[in-house]
Amino acid sequence: MDDSFAPPPFKPADALVQLKRTLRDQRGLAERGSGFDWKGHTVLELSADAQVIQARLAKRPARTPEWTSFTLKASPDVRRFTDEVKKRMAQWDSDE
Secondary structure, three states: OOOOOOOOOOOHHHHHHHHHHHHHOOOOEEEEOOEEEEOOEEEEEEEEOOOOEEEEEEOOOOOOOOEEEEEEOOHHHHHHHHHHHHHHHHHHHHHO
């Protein structure tokens, strides 16, 4: 008998709603359509399909940012991405 725990299936649409809620709670981020702005610059874009969430995070705020792409396929990916957003925001604050 296998007693291993199977995590619940990943539901990108539900996870996207929760991710947006978490990001709105971050001081400094403002939701704009499918993305988020930080001090007037778009720094984050999100989209979801039936299997994954696609995310693009700016390396630094700019009118035409250089993007890092992320594919979020499971809840741990979403948590790691949220941590990365917080880390980048802290870096952007210290760069000012």
